[in-house]
Amino acid sequence: WELGTLACLVELGLSKNVLAGTIPPELGQLRRLRMLHLEENELTGPIPPELGMLVDLVELSLSMNGLTGEIPSELGQLI
Numbered sequence: 001w002e003l004g005t006l007a008c009l010v011e012l013g014l015s016k017n018v019l020a021g022t023i024p025p026e027l028g029q030l031r032r033l034r035m036l037h038l039e040e041n042e043l044t045g046p047i048p049p050e051l052g053m054l055v056d057l058v059e060l061s062l063s064m065n066g067l068t069g070e071i072p073s074e075l076g077q078l079i
Contacts (some may be wrong), residue, residue: 004029011035015061019043023062028053035059043067049074 004026010033019041027036028050034057043065051060052074060075 003027006030007032009033010056013037014041016040022046023048023051023067025050027051030054032056037061038065040064045069047072047075051075052077054078 003024007030009030012027012030012033012035015037016039019038021043022045023038023043025048027033028048031053033054036051036054036057036059039061040063043062044067046069047062047067049072051057052072055078057078
């Protein structure tokens with residue numbers, strides 16, 4: 001399966017899974033997602049601005065990773 005095709009997914013909790021690499025921009029296609037927990041992994045690189053398309057998102061946890069760069073302004077539209 002492709003991550004972006006999980007259209008009905010509302011919660012995704014992958015904390016403490018030793019995930020490495022970047023956050024997939026395809027997560028922005030999960031329009032019904034309300035909770036995204038990716039904390040305590042080994043994720044690197046920037047936060048994808050595509051996460052700003054998650055208009056139903058109420059919980060986002062990205063702490064304790066190696067993320068770099070600015071917080072995308074698109075995330076400010078989720079408040």
